[in-house]
Amino acid sequence: MVCPHCRQNAPIIYKGVFAFCSACDRPRAPFSGKALNFAGKPSQVGGRLGRILGVLVLIFGLLLAAALMLFFQLLWPAANFGYALGLPLALISVVVAALLLFTGNRLRRSGSDAERQARVEALYALAVHRGGTLTAADAAHALQLDEKQVDAALNELAKTEPEHVSLEFDDQGQTFYLFSEPGARPPPFGAKYRVDTQGRVRVADVLGANGPREVLDDAASPARGAHKNSR
Secondary structure, three states, X not given: OOOOOOOOOOOEEEEOOEEEEOOOOOXXXXXXXXXXXXXXXXHHHHHHXXXXXXXXXXXXXXXXXXXXXXXXXXXXXXXXXXHHHHHHHHHHHHHHXXXXXXXXXXXXHHHHHHHHHHHHHHHHHHHHHXXXXXXXXXXXXXXXXXXXXXXXXXXXXXXXXXXXXXXXXXXXXXXXXXXXOOOOOXXXXXXXXXXXXXXXXXXXXXXXXXXXEEEOOOOEEOOOOOOOOOO
């Protein structure tokens, strides 16, 4: 569901029992969108439980099969009752455990993919709301996520989607990420900025809708965060 404030299909963030837009941080109706806090969590929990159950079935099934074989073979050595009971039980335990482990791994991967997708959607929506630039610290604070996780996610986007996300440096050497619109190729959001010697920013060239560059304005304007796009 689109946010009624910023008009973006952004995930929601729960702060206590209240829901907020991950892009503009304004109140949203609960359950009105994908929850960034819980995306993929049920599948991840189910995957962990599946793997735990798989290991338990394998261990106790094999132990029970070995105990039955040993008991009946000691009781009736010539009858092979122990093998007749223990071997099928061991085989069933291995098959059931393998199925549980396989299902658990699939659920875990599915949950991780859902979590990553929700995080990517939230980062794109936040970048659009903030004019196309993000830093890991700002994004982590806005999305209530660990800064290292956010930085890793942004780095991954810069590597896997270089046509949409690029790693840039400002004039202080600090890193930030420049986003272009997810649904299209360049032009990027907004203009590219140059910082002059007085610390003021001049709006420079920007790609036009049909590809050629256009000069938007030669006038100097106050610096917006002193961000400078790499050429």
